[in-house]
Amino acid sequence: MVWVIRILKIVLVLICGALMVLILMQDGKNAGLGGGISGGYSQTYVGKHRKDTPEGKMQRYTAYLIAAFFVASLLLNVLGNL
Numbered sequence: 370m371v372w373v374i375r376i377l378k379i380v381l382v383l384i385c386g387a388l389m390v391l392i393l394m395q396d397g398k399n400a401g402l403g404g405g406i407s408g409g410y411s412q413t414y415v416g417k418h419r420k421d422t423p424e425g426k427m428q429r430y431t432a433y434l435i436a437a438f439f440v441a442s443l444l445l446n447v448l449g450n451l
Contacts, residue, residue, distance in 0.1 A: 370451070373448060374448055384437050384441060387434055391431045392431060395431070
């Protein structure tokens with residue numbers, strides 16, 4: 370059981386490192402609320418196909434890593450309390 374907890378800790382550290390890198394690589398959202406209301410960006414090709422761009426893929430990978438971080442944290446908490 371101890372080796373499972375050690376592996377989970379290592380996995381959690383790797384996930385945290387990957388999350389830091391992915392979050393820092395992403396573009397900032399400068400459009401703010403005004404850009405969302407005008408709807409100009411959503412009318413462009415890139416706006417409609419944002420998930421296919423490299424930025425969209427980075428956002429998707431970030432969401433996957435956040436989910437993995439959440440699951441690994443919960444598992445580590447549950448296994449640590451046994």
